[in-house]
Amino acid sequence: MDKPKKxxxxxxxxxxxxxxxxxxxxxxxxxDKCMLKCSQCGKEYMFYLKT
Incomplete structure (x- = not known):
């Protein structure tokens, strides 16, 4: 099993x-910003760190 990425x-x-x-x-x-991308379909998710 893969370790979760940080x-x-x-x-x-x-x-x-x-x-x-x-x-x-x-x-x-x-x-403060992190963009996640699916390797299969290419859909992107953007996350922002709230302070």
Whole structure:
């Protein structure tokens, strides 16, 4: 089983794509913003860190 990936700030990324159910990967991580992308269908998810 794969270990969940972590962002630069140490948050765990454990999400599945809404369309196909594949686990998404971190595409871009700038600390306060994180973009996740599905490797199967290419759907992107953007997350922002609230302070």
């Amino acid at each position: 962002t630069v700030k140490g948050f765990t990324v454990n999400r599945r794509c809404d369309s196909c159910g594949t686990r998404v990967d971190i595409a871009c991580d700038r600390g």
